Amino acid sequence: MEQNFKCVRCGNCCKWSGYVRISQNEINLIADYLDMTIDNFIDKYTRLTSDRRGLSLIENPDGSCIFYKESPSGCEINDVKPIQCRNFPFIWNFEGWEKECRGTGGIVNC
Secondary structure (H helix, E strand, C coil): CHHHCCCCCCCHHHHCCCCCEECHHHHHHHHHHCCCCHHHHHHHHEEECCCCCCEEECECCCCCECCEECCCCEECCHHHCCHHHHCCCCCCCCCCHHHHCHHHCCCCCC
16 A cells, blocks of 8 residues: 555644654754754653653644644644654554555545
8 A cells, every 4th residue: 555655744644642753863953943952852842762762752632743733734843854754654654554544545534
């Protein structure tokens, strides 16, 4: 199915709960993009992963990414979004994503 994928920025992948792991370089880029210090960005927008191996973006109470806003804005950090997000669904995805993602053409739950 991935061969037929074309992102239409529906945001359904941003609404799926779970870690969005971020590297130090991504932290630097996002903090700069948001005109924040690195320490302030880390304090406000990240959490330590349960395996204690890195940081993840925090989630809204509904499990969606803290930087996802319903249309028209979508991802507030799209220009500098983490590689995990940019690699969806080719390198990273979640079970059942094909039924949730409008970019597959086979969406069931929109």
